[in-house]
Amino acid sequence: MKKISSALILAVICYACGNHPSEPKKPISASINPQIGETKAKKAFVVDSATGAVTVAVPPPPPAKDGKALIAGGDCLACHQEKTKLVGPSYAEVAKKYNEKDIAKLAKKIKEGGAGVWGEIPMAPHPTLSEEDCEAMVKYILTIK
Structure with missing residues (x-):
């Protein structure tokens, strides 16, 4: 009985410590706008709807120091x-x-x-x-x- 309860407690601790995804993964089609989107790193990209080609847009330069x-x-x-x-x-x-x-x-x-x-x-x-x-x-x- 001790072994079962120890294993159960260990499983709960592992689960609570983040050994599970914090949010479910979205399919790519649900997270990407077919025309313009952003990756998790906030890099903009454009998807050509005819060919499906993906082009990464160059981010604008940072604003000048104030x-x-x-x-x-x-x-x-x-x-x-x-x-x-x-x-x-x-x-x-x-x-x-x-x-x-x-x-x-x-x-x-x-x-x-x-x-x-x-x-x-x-x-x-x-x-x-x-x-x-x-x-x-x-x-x-x-x-x-």
């Missing part, structure tokens, strides 16, 4: 504002002084920090930001007039 959102989500606003000098220069002052050819230089300044251009108070480095994020932030700053 420099304004990156600034708002960081610690930048503790020292900078759009139009008013705070601890560091306003973004409008930076935009007057620099242009698009300075994007790489300013992005490096955000990442590495520095001092001397706008006074003696140093700007803290931001080593965890990617170069792409820093450039997006600079591009946004340069639009403020």
Whole structure:
């Protein structure tokens, strides 16, 4: 009797731990739109109804980084504002002084920090930001007039 109850308990535990499908498998015809569909990985594909050929659609590129959102989500606003000098220069002052050819230089300044251009108070480095994020932030700053 102990062996039977132990086997039954083991079977229940195995079943409860996921040794069964969480949802029934759908036939392919039920999960695919005959014209346009998506796989579980969210890759779009098109099925030609005449030939049955499947073509994978190239996904659009990811949206450009939003420099304004990156600034708002960081610690930048503790020292900078759009139009008013705070601890560091306003973004409008930076935009007057620099242009698009300075994007790489300013992005490096955000990442590495520095001092001397706008006074003696140093700007803290931001080593965890990617170069792409820093450039997006600079591009946004340069639009403020």
